[in-house]
Amino acid sequence: xxxELYITQQIINAISLGSLYALVAIGLSMIFGILRMTNFxxxxxxxxxxxxxxxxxxLGMGFGWAVLAGIAIGALAGVIVERTAYRPVRGxxxxxxxxxxxxVTYILENLGILIFTSSARNFPLPDWMNDAFQLFDGQxxxxxxxxxxxxxxxxxLAALGWFVTRTDVxxxxxxxxxxxxxxxxxxxxVNRLIIVAFAIASGFAGLAGILWAAQSGVVEPHMGFTPxxxxxxxxxxxxxxxxxxxxxxxYLLGALEIxxxxxxxxxxxxxxxxxxxxxxxxxxxxxxxxxxxxxxEVKL
Amino acid sequence: xxxxxxxxxxxxxxxxARAPLLEVVQLRVHYGAVAAIRGVxxxxxxxxVVALLGGNGAGKSTMLRTIxxxxxxxxxxxMLAGExxxxxxxxxxxxxxxxxxxxxxxxxxxxxxxxxxxxxxAARRERAGIGEDRxxxxxxxxxxxxxxxxxxxxxxxxxxxxxxxxxxLMARPRVLLLDEPSLGLAPLLVQQIFRTLAELKAxxxxxxxxxxxxxxxxxxADRAYVLRTGEVSLAGSAADLKADYEAVAAAYLxxxx
Numbered sequence: 001x002x003x004e005l006y007i008t009q010q011i012i013n014a015i016s017l018g019s020l021y022a023l024v025a026i027g028l029s030m031i032f033g034i035l036r037m038t039n040f041x042x043x044x045x046x047x048x049x050x051x052x053x054x055x056x057x058x059l060g061m062g063f064g065w066a067v068l069a070g071i072a073i074g075a076l077a078g079v080i081v082e083r084t085a086y087r088p089v090r091g092x093x094x095x096x097x098x099x100x101x102x103x104v105t106y107i108l109e110n111l112g113i114l115i116f117t118s119s120a121r122n123f124p125l126p127d128w129m130n131d132a133f134q135l136f137d138g139q140x141x142x143x144x145x146x147x148x149x150x151x152x153x154x155x156x157l158a159a160l161g162w163f164v165t166r167t168d169v170x171x172x173x174x175x176x177x178x179x180x181x182x183x184x185x186x187x188x189x190v191n192r193l194i195i196v197a198f199a200i201a202s203g204f205a206g207l208a209g210i211l212w213a214a215q216s217g218v219v220e221p222h223m224g225f226t227p228x229x230x231x232x233x234x235x236x237x238x239x240x241x242x243x244x245x246x247x248x249x250x251y252l253l254g255a256l257e258i259x260x261x262x263x264x265x266x267x268x269x270x271x272x273x274x275x276x277x278x279x280x281x282x283x284x285x286x287x288x289x290x291x292x293x294x295x296x297e298v299k300l
Numbered sequence: 301x302x303x304x305x306x307x308x309x310x311x312x313x314x315x316x317a318r319a320p321l322l323e324v325v326q327l328r329v330h331y332g333a334v335a336a337i338r339g340v341x342x343x344x345x346x347x348x349v350v351a352l353l354g355g356n357g358a359g360k361s362t363m364l365r366t367i368x369x370x371x372x373x374x375x376x377x378x379m380l381a382g383e384x385x386x387x388x389x390x391x392x393x394x395x396x397x398x399x400x401x402x403x404x405x406x407x408x409x410x411x412x413x414x415x416x417x418x419x420x421x422a423a424r425r426e427r428a429g430i431g432e433d434r435x436x437x438x439x440x441x442x443x444x445x446x447x448x449x450x451x452x453x454x455x456x457x458x459x460x461x462x463x464x465x466x467x468x469l470m471a472r473p474r475v476l477l478l479d480e481p482s483l484g485l486a487p488l489l490v491q492q493i494f495r496t497l498a499e500l501k502a503x504x505x506x507x508x509x510x511x512x513x514x515x516x517x518x519x520x521a522d523r524a525y526v527l528r529t530g531e532v533s534l535a536g537s538a539a540d541l542k543a544d545y546e547a548v549a550a551a552y553l554x555x556x557x
Contacts, residue, residue, distance in 0.1 A: 168422045171415050175408040182406035185368060186467060187394025187423025 005139040010262040011255075016146045016215075018254025019153035022247050023208035024231035025238070026160070027201030029246035032235070033177035034197050035090070037097040041081060041104035042205055043228025047112055047221055049074030049206025050213040054123060063126050067210055074206020075199040077108075082198040087191075112221030120218040129214065149211045156204060157247065163200075164243065173197055177241060230257075233280045239290025248292060319382065321346040321506055322367070322398075322475050327376035329359070329366050329530075336362040338530040339376070344475060349497075349507045351517040351538065354527035355552050360510040361403055363527070364477045367508070368400040369393045380475070394423045397474030403483060403510075405464040409453025413444050416452050416463055420470030430470070437466040440496060458489035465496070469505075476500070478509045482516065494520060518542045526551040 024046065031039045053070030057063060085104050089096050129144045164170035173193050176183035183190055205224075212227060213219045230253060231246075238249025257276065261269045268275075283290065320343035329337040337359045344350045352360045365371045367378055369390035378386040385393050394400075399420075408416050417437065421430045438445040441462040447455060452463055461481060468476055481497070482490040494516050501507065501520065511517035518524060518538045526534040526541075526548060534541070534551035541548050 165415075168418065171411060171419055172422060174410060175419055178408050178410050179406055181370065182402060182408065184370060184390040185394070185400045185402055185406070186419050187391045187399075187471060188419070189389075189391045189423075 002139070005136050006262075009140045010258055012140070012142050012146065013262075014255040014258040015251070016142075016149050016254075017258055018251035019149050020208050020212055020215075020227065020250075021231050021234045021254050022250025023153055023156065023204045023211075024227050025234040025246035025250040026157075026243055027204045028228070028231050029235040029238070029241055029243060030173070030177075030197050030201045033241035033243075034173060034180075034194055035086070035097070036094070037086070038101065038232070039086075039201075040098070040101040040228065041108060042201065043224025043231075044105055044108040044112075045074045045078050045202040045205035046209025046212060046224040046227060047219070048077045048108070048209070049203075050123065050209040050219045050223065051112065051116060052206070053210050054121065054213070054219050057124050063129075067207075070210050071203045071206045074209065075203035078198040078202020078205070079195055081108075081202075082194065087194075109221045116219075116221060118221060120220040123213040123217055123219050125214055125217075145211070145214045149215070152207060152211065156207060160200065160204075160243070169193065169196055230276070233276055235290075236280060236288075237283055237290055239292040242290070242292050245290050245292035249290065320344060320379075321348075321381055322508065323379040324363070324367070325377050325379070327363070327366065327378065328374045329362050329371055330374045331362075331371075336530055337366070337373075340525075340527070340530070340532055342525055342532070344506060344508050346474075346506055347504050348523065349501050349509060349521045351521035351524040352508060352510045352527060353514055353517060353524055353548070353552070354533075357529070358527040359530040360527055361479055362530075364400060364402075364479050364508070364510060367393075367477060368398060391423055394471055395425055397471075398477065399468040399471040399473035399475070400477040401464050401468040401479065401481065403479040405457075405460045407452040407455070407460050407463050407467065410451060412449050413452055413455070413463055414448040416467050417444075417470050420467035421472075424471050426472060429472070433470055433472060437469055440499070441466060458485050458492070461485060461489070461493055462496075465493070469500075474506060476505055476507045478507055478511075480510055480512060482511060482513050490516070514548060515542075528552065 024042065028039060028042050031037060031042065049070040052073035053066045056069050057066040061069065081104055085100055086097070089100050129148070132141050132143045134141050164174055172183065172188045173196065175186070176188060176190055176193050180190065183193070208227065209224065212223065231250065234249035234253040235246045236249065237252060238245025238247065253276065256279070257272055260272045260275055322344040324340060324342040327337055327340045328335065340359070340363065342363070352363060354360050362371060366373055366386070369385070369388055369392070373386050377384055380396055380398060383396070385396060385398070388396075408419065411419070417434055421433070443459055444462055444466060447459065452460060455463060465481065478497070481493050485493065490513070497507070497520055509517060509521060518541055521538040524536065524538050524541050525532050528551060534547060
């Protein structure tokens with residue numbers, strides 16, 4: 001196998017994995033940006049979205065519609081969690097917010113266990129989804145799922161980019177993330193902005209959950225935990241609270257994980273996650289604002 | 301409430317010309333146990349510019365924040381054109397026509413100049429004329445047009461003040477609240493900002509101005525209140541206060557002349 005083709009294959013893998021991290025990291029970063037809250041329940045929206053698609057698919061809904069419905073169910077779940085759990089404690093100390101989101105995580109995951117049991121279920125995919133494209137005599141391989149992951153992520157990101165630069169609500173979300181008090185003063189309805197942020201963030205997580213399940217083939221109530229941790233690392237690397245930063249951090253992390261396994265000696269591969277978290281600690285120590293975010297400005 | 305007889309409401313309605321546009325009645329605001337404003341009465345008539353003077357901690361910014369709905373009064377009321385606004389959320393208050401140009405400018409540094417102006421109009425009910433208003437602001441501050449695609453965070457302090465003012469004007473407010481527009485600016489820029497404020501006054505815009513620079517404030521204003529530790533220690537026409545500088549100084553410091 002030629003090395004160029006091998007590298008190309010790894011880049012494809014990195015983009016595919018990075019897309020998932022980016023989708024989750026963006027939502028995490030959006031919610032932190034506007035509420036200054038690390039939403040640990042964010043990963044569970046992956047589970048909600050994936051189960052939504054699973055159930056609707058098994059009821060006979062076409063796969064495409066089931067995916068869209070799964071995204072919508074994820075978004076709705078995020079809005080319900082905001083309304084019932086987070087709004088009552090808004091403005092509370094950070095520890096309260098943190099514990100509340102952990103409580104929501106436990107409730108959602110145990111609800112998932114109650115309804116679906118804790119054993120993993122097969123995620124039903126249409127057969128064509130597992131079709132693989134083989135180029136250069138199979139030296140480069142990718143599946144429809146890879147392709148779909150990258151395509152749907154690109155569409156979602158383009159839509160988000162349009163939304164936050166071209167609409168009043170999107171601009172308002174960025175404004176509120178920067179200075180909540182000034183957002184109030186220009187008359188923005190901050191409650192509405194927060195609902196929209198949760199809907200988008202959770203819808204993205206739902207999509208990521210569906211794609212994650214499609215790639216791994218299974219759905220289970222704790223499926224959101226590991227991607228959430230990774231997305232958290234990605235968001236911090238890029239600059240927590242910044243959408244562009246989360247995007248960059250998510251893809252960098254995806255690339256890092258793939259390349260550690262692909263290009264470093266095989267003895268190092270088992271330490272992949274350790275390397276990722278050492279990187280996180282390094283960023284927290286030496287560049288806590290991440291790659292893209294400017295240092296915290298003094299607020300009056 | 302007893303039923304009104306036909307015509308009675310009209311007979312008892314105050315004459316529009318004399319009714320204050322903004323009326324603050326016996327306002328009390330506390331931060332925790334500390335009283336920041338203790339029973340202040342204040343009125344601003346339509347078209348009038350009223351200055352709110354006083355030293356640090358006198359309660360000037362608290363007054364503006366409370367009018368805007370960012371702080372809640374413990375007692376008293378705030379009326380805009382006869383409608384109580386002191387229990388409304390800030391977004392509603394802006395929608396009713398109170399724009400607040402805050403201390404420290406508080407422009408959105410990650411957004412461009414044009415985006416900041418756009419958000420200034422996001423809450424306004426009257427959607428028509430936004431384009432013309434933006435052109436008017438660019439005419440007022442040509443430098444903002446030159447910088448319209450730049451992030452507001454890259455602007456100088458004076459340019460940010462112009463943008464903050466322009467953003468507030470984009471709401472097409474009935475009352476403009478200005479908190480220390482001269483703060484931290486070079487003298488030349490302060491002059492420019494106040495020239496613009498004079499133009500706005502000539503155009504009939506109603507303002508409640510908090511300002512440390514007494515002379516500038518009294519030159520612009522029709523009337524002024526001096527606050528000290530949350531109470532009105534002196535009030536009068538700007539001309540009278542300018543003529544009696546010692547009384548103003550005494551009202552600042554607390555000794556009654």
